[in-house]
Amino acid sequence: MLRFTLATLLALGALLPGRVASQDLPPNLITGNAPVSPGDQPDRRTVLGLADQALAAGLSSTASGFYAQLLADPKLGDKDRELAGLGLSAAYIERTRTAEAKATVKFLPKSARKSLREGLIALLENDTDGARAFSAELNIAALPPHEIAWGHALRWMVAGAESDNLTINLAQEAIARTSVSEEQRQRIEVLGYRAMIVAGKVEQRTVSALRDLAADAKGTPLAFDYARNLALALA
Numbered sequence: 001m002l003r004f005t006l007a008t009l010l011a012l013g014a015l016l017p018g019r020v021a022s023q024d025l026p027p028n029l030i031t032g033n034a035p036v037s038p039g040d041q042p043d044r045r046t047v048l049g050l051a052d053q054a055l056a057a058g059l060s061s062t063a064s065g066f067y068a069q070l071l072a073d074p075k076l077g078d079k080d081r082e083l084a085g086l087g088l089s090a091a092y093i094e095r096t097r098t099a100e101a102k103a104t105v106k107f108l109p110k111s112a113r114k115s116l117r118e119g120l121i122a123l124l125e126n127d128t129d130g131a132r133a134f135s136a137e138l139n140i141a142a143l144p145p146h147e148i149a150w151g152h153a154l155r156w157m158v159a160g161a162e163s164d165n166l167t168i169n170l171a172q173e174a175i176a177r178t179s180v181s182e183e184q185r186q187r188i189e190v191l192g193y194r195a196m197i198v199a200g201k202v203e204q205r206t207v208s209a210l211r212d213l214a215a216d217a218k219g220t221p222l223a224f225d226y227a228r229n230l231a232l233a234l235a
Contacts, residue, residue, distance in 0.1 A: 048080060051087055060091040082108055089117045096194060098124045112142035119154045123195040128161045149178040153188040157195045190225040197232045
């Protein structure tokens with residue numbers, strides 16, 4: 001439904017960002033609908049809501065365009081600037097654009113949501129020590145409900161990099177319990193495989209699993225993600 005609503009708005013030319021790139025990687029659900037202060041102008045409120053819907057619907061490139069448009073507005077309030085920055089960094093992480101994600105979170109105020117993103121960025125840069133530090137300091141209970149599964153995912157990925165099977169199993173159970181949707185669970189799985197590939201932990205069983213997942217995902221929004229992971233694993 002989100003995807004249909006967004007597609008309709010874009011087809012009508014409503015609130016198109018100044019520049020929207022093609023979808024590099026179909027996204028996930030790191031960020032949900034963010035609250036908007038009553039004093040905001042309707043156009044900013046609408047753009048922020050549309051950006052959040054795009055990210056939730058799996059359109060990270062489109063979401064990036066809207067968030068960037070908001071952040072370019074000198075009149076945007078501090079709170080909404082933080083929300084847009086969190087959304088933009090989430091979209092960049094989903095597209096594995098780590099340099100842009102790191103630059104976006106750099107100036108955000110310290111929070112559990114920022115630590116989560118910094119930990120995921122560290123994993124995608126194969127910085128296990130950095131990811132472990134962010135994971136250790138992360139207060140998962142301080143995350144909004146739609147990001148709690150991602151907090152457990154960070155711990156799962158760190159445990160995977162360290163071959164800590166007990167923590168892997170506990171984190172996987174927590175992810176299954178706290179995911180807000182099947183799409184979110186699958187997106188976590190996709191990023192987890194990407195982190196595994198970056199760390200060089202590619203075994204034959206990993207390749208076999210990715211072959212099966214890529215085949216099953218054909219014709220779905222996940223197809224490109226799984227196909228790219230498979231190609232990287234085979235490289």
